[in-house]
Amino acid sequence: MKNIITALVLVVSLSTALMAQKPGQVEPGPKPGPKREARKEKIEALRVAYITKELDLTEVEAQTFWPVYNEYQKKQEDSRKEFRQKYNKQTDYNFATDKEAEEYITADIQHKMQEAELLKTYYEKIKKVLPVKKVAKLRRAEESFRQEMLKQLKHKMGD
DSSP, X not given: OHHHHHHHHHHHHHHHHHHTSOTTOOOOSOOOOHHHHHHHHHHHXXXXXXXXXXXXXXXXXXXXXXXXXXXXXXXHHHHHHHHHHHSSTTSOSSOSSHHHHHXXXXXXHHHHXXXXXXXXXXXXXXXXXXXXXXXXXXXXXXXXXXXXXXXXXXXXXXX
16 A cells, blocks of 8 residues: 555656656656556556446456547547646746737637547547446546545645
């Protein structure tokens, strides 16, 4: 359990550091090593097990569901990375001009609309491989997994 929490803390810390980079900026220091990858894989395995259990997937359902779901997750992450490359923690949100502020608002709305469209598209794909009642449980299972990881992180940090 301690390893899971440590891995979660590491992933959150590294993702925060990466989000703070400017586009094209490379983080100095060593490249992510096998320990980081192992932790990331462990969290992913926990997520897969958790969602599989919460949705009560059969072996056949799992074999058809996970490739579609993983494709959705990849596209979602790519979309977020693309948005964060332009608007990240280094962005000065005290925009110098109204035009810059308007561009940000427009980009933010477009990004959210893309995410909503991606969600809609993949829910349709997932409904082709799972019964609709299991699809309906998916968002709740994702959220409860995140909540469980955060709860474990808070417990580990002593809050």
